[in-house]
Amino acid sequence: MRYFIPLLLIFGLFFAACETPTPVEPKLIFKLKFDTTQTRLDAFGQPAGVPAGNAAQHPDFRGMSAHFIELVPTAWTTVGAGTRIYWGAETTVGGDTAINFAQAIIKDEGEVFYEILLKDVAAGVYPYIRVSVTYQNYDVYYNLNNVPTGGSSTTNLLNQKGTLASFVGYNTHITSIPVKNMTHNVNANKLQGYWAFETDLSSPYNVANNIYSGQAQGTTVVNPLSASVATPPGSCLVTGSFSGSSLQITGNETSDIVVTLSFSVNKSFEWADTNGNGKLDIDAGTPANTELVVDMGLRGLLATFQ
Numbered sequence: 064m065r066y067f068i069p070l071l072l073i074f075g076l077f078f079a080a081c082e083t084p085t086p087v088e089p090k091l092i093f094k095l096k097f098d099t100t101q102t103r104l105d106a107f108g109q110p111a112g113v114p115a116g117n118a119a120q121h122p123d124f125r126g127m128s129a130h131f132i133e134l135v136p137t138a139w140t141t142v143g144a145g146t147r148i149y150w151g152a153e154t155t156v157g158g159d160t161a162i163n164f165a166q167a168i169i170k171d172e173g174e175v176f177y178e179i180l181l182k183d184v185a186a187g188v189y190p191y192i193r194v195s196v197t198y199q200n201y202d203v204y205y206n207l208n209n210v211p212t213g214g215s216s217t218t219n220l221l222n223q224k225g226t227l228a229s230f231v232g233y234n235t236h237i238t239s240i241p242v243k244n245m246t247h248n249v250n251a252n253k254l255q256g257y258w259a260f261e262t263d264l265s266s267p268y269n270v271a272n273n274i275y276s277g278q279a280q281g282t283t284v285v286n287p288l289s290a291s292v293a294t295p296p297g298s299c300l301v302t303g304s305f306s307g308s309s310l311q312i313t314g315n316e317t318s319d320i321v322v323t324l325s326f327s328v329n330k331s332f333e334w335a336d337t338n339g340n341g342k343l344d345i346d347a348g349t350p351a352n353t354e355l356v357v358d359m360g361l362r363g364l365l366a367t368f369q
Contacts, residue, residue: 091148091312092178092321093132095170097124101327104363106294108287108302117357118341119330122201122227125243127326128167130232132177134184134310135191135302139291142193142300146185149177151197154236157252161236162197169198176324181316190309191288192366194324196299197232199359200242202263203332209348210268217348223264227332229359230257231282231299247274255282255297258359283360285327301326303364310368320368327363332356 099121105111113119134146152166170176207220226243230253237249242261256279262272286294286302294300303324310322334343334356346352 089181089316090178090319091181091184092319093148093176094174094321094323095127095172095176096323096325097127097172097328098325099329101325101329101363101365103327103329103331104285104287106283106285107289108285108363111362113330113333116335117333118336118343119333119358120203120343121328121330122199122203122332124172124199124201124328125226126169126171126198126200127196128164128169128198129176130162130195130197131193132195133193134187134189134312135193135288136187136189138191138288140191141292142295145193146187146189148179148184157236159234159252161234161252162232164198164230164235164237164240167198169200181312181320182314184312186312186314188309188311189305191302191304192310192322192324192364193300193302194364195232196301196326196361197230197235199229199231199361200226201229201328201332202226203343205343205345207262207264208344208346211348220264220268221342223262225263226261227359228259228261229279231255231360233295233297233299242274245272245274247276249276254278255299256280256359258356279359280355280357281360283358283362285361285363299360301361301364303366305366305368307367310366322366322368325365325367326361327365329362331358331360331362333358 130151132149152163154163207223209217212218228240228242236252240247240259242259245261247259259276261274284294284299334354344354
């Protein structure tokens with residue numbers, strides 16, 4: 064009997080060593096990048112400067128969400144006819160069908176936005192990709208002018224920072240928005256262009272920090288394939304291509320494929336620069352003199368993989 068326990072241990076170790084490990088199945092993984100140096104494009108995918116009379120800045124991104132990702136085999140493939148990789152949650156609780164912001168995936172640069180087993184992706188060669196952008200959260204800088212300081216005195220607070228939550232999807236049901244340090248309650252559907260802005264004023268004016276909201280005039284949606292497939296009205300379906308070579312899925316992959324979705328944020332936050340100083344000026348004393356934001360659309364998509 065004194066040999067019984069050691070023999071059991073030996074047999075246990077033998078059988079454990081003979082167990083077949085569970086194979087790790089390869090995945091298609093998507094990550095985000097926000098590039099201030101990437102070419103600034105117009106709605107047709109052509110290089111574009113900032114129009115005369117306007118000014119723009121590179122926003123500092125904190126996160127982004129998308130409603131769907133679609134791999135596109137040809138320049139003539141209609142929206143939805145490609146290989147749809149991801150489709151976000153929708154709801155009708157607000158009336159019309161809308162993107163459900165409460166269930167949105169929001170990720171920052173370098174983070175995994177979405178992953179799927181490669182065996183679940185249709186084999187094919189994909190030179191293009193479409194990403195339906197729905198939400199952006201980023202910091203921007205501005206001047207807050209004519210701030211009352213008592214009596215008839217005012218002061219200008221220059222180079223202040225604020226955080227913008229921008230909704231660019233076709234229609235989004237929003238219960239509440241955690242903009243940065245504060246939460247903005249909405250409980251309604253909002254069409255493309257809705258925004259909420261949280262100030263981050265320097266001391267001693269930080270006691271007046273608040274959230275303001277409104278509706279933007281328009282959003283540039285880059286689509287270099289617009290001559291063959293139009294951008295759906297009211298959407299922010301950004302179309303891009305794979306750099307270098309097309310993405311090829313064979314179905315025989317043995318390792319992960321990591322796709323980086325690089326969005327151009329090169330001066331993507333644009334406003335009417337009425338005083339020509341190149342700064343976004345908000346007038347606390349006379350709101351009618353506040354410079355209007357005219358565009359918050361991403362300025363291009365370039366995909367790479369490894």
